[in-house]
Amino acid sequence: MLTIENLHAEIDDKGILNGIDLDVKAGEVHAIMGPNGSGKSTLSSVIAGNEDYEITQGSILFGGEDIHEMSPEERSHKGIFLSFQYPVEIPGVSVTNFIKTALNAQRKAAGEEDMPAAAMLKKIREKSSLLGIDSKFLSRSLNQGFSGGEKKRNEIFQMAMMEPKLAILDETDSGLDIDALKIVADGVNALKTPNNATIVITHYQRLLDYIIPDFVHVLYNGKIVKSGTKELAKELEAKGYDWIKKEVAG
Amino acid sequence: MEFKDKLLDTYIAFEEELGPKDSIQKLRSQALKTFENLGFPTKKLEAWKYTSLNSLLQNDYLLFPKSEKAVELNQIKHAFLYEIDTYKVVFIDGVHSPFLSDTTHDGLDVCLLSAALSKPKYKKLIDTYFGSVADTDESMTALNTTYAREGAYIYIPPSVVAEKPIEIIHLSTGDQGAVWLQPRNLIVVDTNAQVQIVERHQSLKEHPVVTNCVTEIFAHPEALVDYYKIQNDMDSASLIDNTYIAQDKNSHVSVHTFSFGGKITRNNLNFYQNGEHINSTLKGITLLQEKQHVDHYTLVHHAQPNCESHQDYKGIFSDRSVGVFNGKILVDKIAQKTNAFQQNNNIILDDKAKVNTKPQLEIFADDVRCSHGCTIGQLDQEALFYLRSRGIPKKEAKALMTYAFANNVLESVQIPTLKKKINKLIANKLGVNLGFDL
Known part of the structure; x- marks a missing residue:
């Protein structure tokens, strides 16, 4: 589904990604771990099409198609979803109106009519109950005054509504207490099908107790320096990142 | 002949035409002198540093266009709040249109200034209010006073709540070439009365028009005035708006100004607080493109203790548009416990757009809360990426x-x-x- 080869990316002439190779197939869950500043968030931004970053080498294929030149909205229409570490506040635009706009933009891109209001409402009800979101929350301004947990839950709600092929969860666990973490993880697991894939980006192993990865990759200095199964995450939790750094240095 | 000379020379005939019934003859001749001395404001004046009227003064404007032509309702429907019932005072090229208006004398007065200026029963009221809050030393206001003869006259008696909004609409047809309009509105809201007013100036086709408008608003104790200015005129139309508001104790007045179009727009918005526990609100959205130019020049004069003022102006500027914000807050020595808040935030979307913003605080009391902030920035790229990553196109x-x-x-x-x-x-x-x- 997603094939990244020898990907180099920079921002303001500073190289952040230095040759990433990653292959994600439908039905898989990949975890990308690594110390702060290793390039985790950059990788997710680059996949989602953030124009602040320049790809200097390598390729990103999604569904066999080169997405290098595609805008963020085109990538979204193709089925890529990024759950943000720091979702942006949009005062005056309710959660409901925002998701309607997003969903209908997606349908328009696919040459479809706007979703009928009743169907939209039904879908919103269904997906919000999955994440334990009440209706009052839906009429609030997007992310404005939301707690950390509410913001992340709202990200997963948007993901549930948009039904992406590839979901990238960027530090979705940061700022969440254990109860919120469980709700978010349950939501992600419930949305999993054999046809979609998930990339979980995290600093800590904790989230991976709830969202079980098929593969774990360690990112360091803009490169994947080690890949393994969920056992690797446990090892990192126990030993920290220093041994990886040493291994790379040695 | 310069346009200023034309304005001066026209006066004698104008005075004769009005005749002896004119109740503000004295004010007019004083105002004419003021305008003769001061002339049009230039960029040499601190208050007009960023806005030049030169480009407007090249035309030979018709001062008193004759409105012969009826305007079809459908043609101008968009300028009204036609979905709801409102009182309407409508003018076509400065002349009242009875056909488009919906005035009243039933429990409140929503009618014409021309009637108030000429009928004896309004004389006392005119003597009391007309020209009493407007700045007599300001040249554009003086020019308006000199030739003031038509506009909306609104009186809301004590404890009356106007049950529907009042629309004051000035249309300019463009059928008679370049026109210079000088509407004058007088609004008196008596004790504990309430009113909502929407004011709009609209050209019906591209033609040079300058509107030099003066509005005086008097809010008596406990009065509530909610005023909206819609400025979305064509690129050939300019507006110099001079609004003066006198507030008595416990009154609330708010003015929202939506500036979305026009060639040059200057908003002189002045609040005078003459009692305690007054609340004044000044808000605006300025959304400009191409070479549009909007200058907000606000004054809030806190002259009594325990009052509040809230200013919040947002500006979004594209292309080569220009925005100016000058917000003056004056707090007199006796105006203790004043709470004055001022905010002006601007977003510049193109390199060539320009914003000049200046807070001007003159505080002579020592126990006050005054806060102000102005920002000029660009759209947050991270936020833009967030929205686009949800499939929402850039625009x-x-x-x-x-x-x-x-x-x-x-x-x-x-x-x-x-x-x-x-x-x-x-x-x-x-x-x-x-x-x-x-």
């Missing part, structure tokens, strides 16, 4: 961010139909259809 994403940016001002619009209309105007301006009402 729509920018529009959503513009709404979010202006939301503080939009959300305090108290007339739902008007709010919808402004939302639509913004969407049109940004070239998007968001498919929902905010």
